[in-house]
Amino acid sequence: MTIGIDVSSVFGEMVMCSATSDIVLKKMCYLYVGNYAKGNPDLSLLTINFLQRDCKDEDPMIRGLALRSLCSLRVPNLVEYLVGPLGSGLKDNNSYVRTIAVTGVLKLYHISPSTCIDADFPATLKSLMLHDSDAQVVANCLSALQEIWSLEASHSEEACREKESLLSKPVIYYFLNRIKEFNEWAQCLILELAVKYVPSDSNDIFDIMNLLEDRLQHANGAVVLATVKVFLQLTLSMTDVHQQVYERIKSPLLTLVSSGSPEQSYAILSHLHLLVVRAPFIFAADYKHFYCQYNEPSYVKKLKLEMLTAVANESNTYEIVTELCEYAANVDIAIARESIRAVGKIALQQYDVNAIVDRLLQFLEMEKDYVTAETLVLVKDLLRKYPQWSHDCISVVGGISSKNIQEPKAKAALIWMLGEYAQDMSDAPYVLENLIENWEEEHSAEVRLHLLTAAMKCFFKRAPETQKALGTALAAGIADFHQDVHDRALFYYRVLQYDVHVAERVVSPPKQAVSVFADTQSSEIKDRVFDEFNSLSVIYQKPSYMFTDKEHRGPFEFSDEVGNISITPEASSDIVPAQQYEANDKDLLLGIDEKDENKGVSNNNGSAYTAPSLESSSNITSQMQELAISGPATSATTPQSFGFDDLFGLGLSTAPAPTPSPPLLKLNARAALDPGAFQQKWRQLPISLTQECSVNPQGIAALTVPQSLIKHMQSHSIHCIASGGQSPNFKFFFFAQKESEPSNYLTECIINTSSAKAQIKVKADEQSTCQAFTTVFETALSKFVSLTFDFVSLCY
C-alpha cells in the first residue's frame, strides 16, 4: 500500500484524520489503520472510539466499513470492544452490514475463539443462515460456520454435532432450493457441501439431481464442475444411473473444453481423463473432440493425445491412429514423439494390431532420427507382447543402420532386438561386433549392459560368428568403470566358465509373451483422486496428501488414514504373481533374464507355503465360529479390511502347532470398553509396569498399517481402542478383560518398525495379575511374525 515504506509513525495523525466525512478519505484511513494496528497495539486503542461511533452511522456503507475495519484490527486485547458492534451488526436491517458482520464473527473467532463462543455467535449465525433473506449473508454464514465448527470439532462434541447438522437433509435441501440466488462462488460452496451429504434413499438422490440439473448449463465452469462432482458422488452406488450421469455430463464438459482459454481446457481435460479412465466407453464416440488443433499449446495437445489413447477401442482405432500418424509429421517435435508413443500404447491395448504395426513400420521409413528412435522403442515393446509379428518387424528393423540412432533408449531397444532375434537377422553378429568395437564411445551404461546381454544371446544362437565379439565385449565390460556393467560382465564370464548350458538357461531362456504391462498408478490412488474431483489433485494426477503439507490440509481431512491407502492388505493381494513378474521384467528392460529364474524359485516357495494352511482347514470352521462371535467389535475399528484379515487370524491361530505353555491368564474374547471409560481409567490408574521388548523384525516388516497388528492382537483377545501413526512409528492403545470378572488391563504400546522395538506401558485394575497379562501380551506380540507368512501364502 505504501510502496513498502513503513509509515506507522504517523499513526496518531491518521487516527485524527479518520473523523472526515469524505468517504474515499475514510476508506483510505481505515485501510491504513487495518494495516498498521497490529504493529501498534497501544495506539490502536485510539481508533476504537471513532470506529465504534461509525458503527452507529446512518449510512449503511459507513456502518459496514467501520465494522469491517474494527474486526480487521486483529489486536487480541481489543476483542472486548468487538462483541457489542458485531452483535448489533448481525441484527442490522441492511444486508450489506450483516454480510460484513458475519465475516467479522469469523475474524473474531480467529483472534479469540473463547470470546466468540461465549458470546454465542455460532448459534446466531446458524439462525441467520436459515432465515436471512439475503443470499450473500447466508453464504457467508455457511462458510464461517463451516470453518468455526470444524476447528471446534476436535475438542467439543457439540460443535461436532453442529457440523454434522449442516449435512442434514433439511439444511441441504434449504440450500439447494435457494441455490439460484447465490453468486457463483457461493454456489460452489453449497455444491461442495452437497457432495458430503449422504442421501437416505434413491428418491433423495433423484430429487437432488433434479434440483441441480440446470446447474450443468451454467455459464461458469466452476459451477458446472462442482455439479458434476455432486452427480458422480451421489450415484456411486447405483451403477446404471451412474452410467446415465456420464452421458449427461459429457456434453457440458466437452463444451467447456472447446470454449475458453487453453488453461481452462487443460483443467477440464484433466478431469475428462480421469473420467475416461474410469469409463472408457463414454467418449468412444466423441473422440474427434480430442483431435489436436494446430494452435493449441503443447500441454493441451499432450493431454489430448492421452485422451485419444484412452478412448481408443475396436470401433474408432482406425481413425484415431490415422490422426495420430498425421501428428508424427508435426512441426512440434515433442508432440510428434508423444503421438508415436500414443500409437504404441494403443497397439499394446488392442487385440487387432495388424494395421498399427504396418504404420509403425512406416514411421521407420520416414528417416527422421527422433521418429525412428521412438518407433524402435515401441517396436521392441510390441515384440514382447506379440512375438508373432517378429518376422515383419525384424525385416524392417534389420534395414536400419545403427549409426543413425543416437538416443540411448532407442539404441538399447535395437540391440535387444539384435540379440533376441539373432537367428532371423543375417548380419546381427556383425552389427553387434561393430557396436562392441566402439565400446569406448558408448556413453550410456544402459546401452553397454544391453550390448553384453545381446552378445551373450547371439553367442548361444550363432556361436562361431559371435565368439570373438563376445570375448571383446566381456573384456571391455570387466574393465568398465561402471559398477553394474562390470558386475554383469564378470557374472557372464563366470557363468560361461562354469557351464555354457547353464549360462544359456540363465541368460536366454524361452520367454512367454507379456500379456499386460504394469500400470504405473495403483487403482487406490486413482480412486482417491476421483474422490478429490474438482480440485488440483486431478491436475497433478495424485491425491492431495502427496503434495500438501500436513498443516495445510483442509479441516475436513482425516490425516491419519490418508497415508495408508496405497498399502492396505487388499492392495497387495490384488497383484497376482504374474503381474509382478512382468512389472519386474519391464523395469529391468529385458536384459537381466536371470531374474526370471529367481522369480520362479520364489513362486515355488509361495506355493509351498499354501500347503499347510490348506491342511489346517479342518480346524478353520471351529475357529470361524469363535471369530464370528468377536466379529462386531472387530468391524467397529476397521471395517474395510474385516473379511480379509479374518483369514489371517484363522491361519495364524491354527498354524503354529507347538503353542507355548497355555497362558496363565484367560482373557475375555468379547471384552467391551467405551473410549470415554478407557480415557478415564487411563488417567486414574498408575503405571504398573513399563517394559521394552524387541519384536521379530520379519513380523514388524509387515506392519505397514496399524490394522494388521490390531487384527492379530484381537485374535488373542486383546482389543485395540485407538491407534495411529505412520511407518516407522506406530502407537496403539489396547485393552483386555479377564474372562471371569470385569477386571481391565490397559496397555499403551509404541512400536518402532525400523528398530523393531516395542515399548509397553501397562495399567491394571488388579496389580497382582499384571505381570501375567504382560507375559500374555508379549507372547501375542512376538507371534505377530507368523501372520506375515500366512499373508505371503495368501498372496501367491
Place this chain on the structure above:
Amino acid sequence: MIDNGFPLTTEPSILKEMIAPPNLVSKMLSVVTGNASNVSDTLPSGAGSCVPWRPTDPKYSSNEVYVDLVEEMDAIVNRDGELVKCEIYGEVQMNSQLTGFPDLTLSFANPSILEDMRFHPCVRYRPWESHQVLSFVPPDGEFKLMSYRVKKLKNTPVYVKPQITSDSGTCRISVLVGIRSDPGKTIESITLSFQLPHCVSSADLSSNHGTVTILSNKTCTWTIGRIPKDKTPCLSGTLALEPGLERLHVFPTFKLGFKIMGIALSGLRIEKLDLQTIPPRLYKGFRAQTRAGEFDVRL
C-alpha cells in the same frame, strides 16, 4: 471484492457501480473538479435484490436492445482433403439499454439444431426446458446471454487445396483457395497462414491474388481478402531445403481465416424478441456473423 478471503460480490454490474470504470466523461470530470476518484459513495442497490446482475432502475431516453449471433467455425481438414471435424461454437451476445425492469423473451426459429447450451445466470431454466425460449431479465449493457455448439457440419464455405512435391533438395508448393458452397453473403478477409518447416532454408512464394509475406520466424501469411469472380487465387513457389535433405518430412499446417457478415453458418435464426412491457421509443437490432475459429488444413 474480497473480505477475509471470501468474495463479497463477483457480479460485474455491482462492481462497476461500486468503482466506476474510467471513461472519457469521468476523466474530464476529475480534471475539472479535482476529485480524482471513481469510487462511488453509495452502496449499490442491486446487491440485495433478487436479480443481482441488474442495477435497479437504470434510465435511458431511448431504449435499445441489440442481439448478435457470433459464430466460430472450428474445422480440421486432413491430408486427403477430407473434413475430419467441423463444428461451430456460437454465442448470443446482447447489448441492452432498457429502462426499468424489462422482462425479455427471445425465441429461435430452429432451436433443435443446438447441441449444448450454457446460459447466463439470468436465463430461466423452465421455459427453455418446455418451449425452447429464452426468458430473462437482462443485465444492463453488454453481456453474453448464452453459448452453444453445433456439431457435425458437413460443409465448409471455403476450400483449400495444397499440393507439395519435393525432389532433390527443392519443393514445389501450390495452394488453391476457392469457394466451396456459397453462403449467400460475401466471404471477407480470407487469410491463410502457415509455419514453414525448420528444414526449409529459403522460400520463394508468389500469388496471383493478394499479398504474401514471410516473417523472419518462418511464418508465412497470405492475405487474400475477397475471392475474385474471374479467377481462383493460387499461391505457388519453391522451397529450398537445407543441404543434405532430399525430401520434406515435416509438413506445414495451414490455418485459414475468414469472416462472413450477416449470416450464422450453423443455420440458427432468431425468430423474435418480445418485451413484456414495451417501453417508449424501443429499438431492436439483430446481427449475425461467422468467422473461422481454429480452421486447420493439413498437408
